[in-house]
Amino acid sequence: MKKQLTLVAAALVAFAMTGCDKKGTVEGVVLDPFTGKSVEIPTVWMDSTIYGTQSTKYKYKDLLKEGKFKFENVPVGTYRILTRRSKYILGRGTVTTTEENPDAVVTLYSYSDQVDPGLYKGSEQGPVKISNEWVIWSVNCGETSGAGYRLEMPQVTEAAKLPPAEAEKNAKKGKKGKKAKKAAKVVKPDIKMLPLPAPRVMDGKLDVFYRNANSVSTPIIATTYPAVEAPIASHKDCTGFGEGETKGLFADKSKGTALTVTYKAEGLYEITGNLPKGKQIIQFTQDGKALQTYYFEVK
Numbered sequence: 001m002k003k004q005l006t007l008v009a010a011a012l013v014a015f016a017m018t019g020c021d022k023k024g025t026v027e028g029v030v031l032d033p034f035t036g037k038s039v040e041i042p043t044v045w046m047d048s049t050i051y052g053t054q055s056t057k058y059k060y061k062d063l064l065k066e067g068k069f070k071f072e073n074v075p076v077g078t079y080r081i082l083t084r085r086s087k088y089i090l091g092r093g094t095v096t097t098t099e100e101n102p103d104a105v106v107t108l109y110s111y112s113d114q115v116d117p118g119l120y121k122g123s124e125q126g127p128v129k130i131s132n133e134w135v136i137w138s139v140n141c142g143e144t145s146g147a148g149y150r151l152e153m154p155q156v157t158e159a160a161k162l163p164p165a166e167a168e169k170n171a172k173k174g175k176k177g178k179k180a181k182k183a184a185k186v187v188k189p190d191i192k193m194l195p196l197p198a199p200r201v202m203d204g205k206l207d208v209f210y211r212n213a214n215s216v217s218t219p220i221i222a223t224t225y226p227a228v229e230a231p232i233a234s235h236k237d238c239t240g241f242g243e244g245e246t247k248g249l250f251a252d253k254s255k256g257t258a259l260t261v262t263y264k265a266e267g268l269y270e271i272t273g274n275l276p277k278g279k280q281i282i283q284f285t286q287d288g289k290a291l292q293t294y295y296f297e298v299k
Contacts (some may be wrong), residue, residue, distance in 0.1 A: 024102025026051070026095055027070040030083045033109040033264045034120065034127040037174050038067025039085055042110065046071065046095075047080035076102050083108045087114075091265040111266040115215035119271075119294060122281045130200070130208065136290075137192060140250070142237030146225060146236045147283045147293045148240055149249040196249065198228070198281050199297035208258065210269045210284060218287050220273050222259040227250035227279040227295065247296075251281040 030042040041064050045052030051071040051094040060070045078096040091110035096101065111127075120127040137149040212220060232241050232248045241248055259273035259282070260285060275282075275298045 023073045028106030030067045034122040043082045044069040120209045139240035145235045147251040149237045199295045202296045224282045227281045
């Protein structure tokens with residue numbers, strides 16, 4: 001009986017060791033998130049392991065032409081997997097395999113390092129930037145108000161300075177003092193009040209990309225709020241409104257709708273969700289600080 005128990009114990013140990021040594025295949029593709037097309041000839045590697053496409057022993061180099069990669073005999077476990085290509089931003093992800101599922105298929109994303117910070121729509125040709133002409137109307141608000149815009153912006157159409165031709169003419173004549181001032185004919189500035197531009201009309205189903213200027217690891221939070229006009233006096237935590245303006249446009253923080261933020265690659269996030277009808281202020285925040293706001297309208 002004792003001998004049988006010993007044999008059983010030995011079998012269990014052998015089984016456990018075999019389970020720990022179980023290996024599988026990790027394969028996948030590298031895509032451009034804006035176009036959905038494969039990134040040709042990427043470099044892909046599993047962090048702190050021997051698995052990488054740059055290895056001289058890597059035997060699937062032909063797959064790289066299609067943006068694909070394949071690693072065999074990978075012990076089960078959790079790994080960081082990364083990709084990079086010249087003039088492209090780093091892409092990274094995590095892959096986990098188990099004894100029950102030793103194989104895994106992974107999609108990684110990488111994009112051109114020429115993409116500036118901002119909001120974009122994807123297309124077959126590449127990223128299409130969503131302009132933000134309201135940024136100069138934005139004001140600084142605290143946590144209570146969230147986001148705000150000025151309804152009007154003063155614009156000087158003529159500079160309040162001497163005409164260059166007159167100034168040069170006076171200098172040649174050697175005029176000084178009162179005579180120079182009289183001959184110069186100072187041009188008075190023409191100031192007009194420009195109204196806040198109309199909001200960008202958007203589809204209620206939002207699917208865009210946000211390129212963050214900071215490549216930090218803390219999460220991006222995206223929220224859309226109804227945009228409402230209200231007296232500036234009721235939002236004392238906002239500064240930056242022009243003189244004489246009695247109302248501003250503010251985010252109604254009591255009716256915020258959270259949007260889904262999905263990491264795609266270093267500094268790039270996909271923003272999805274359903275926007276309520278009406279005028280909306282979409283706000284991106286990180287570490288409690290506002291990064292950018294956009295003024296949209298869903299018909």
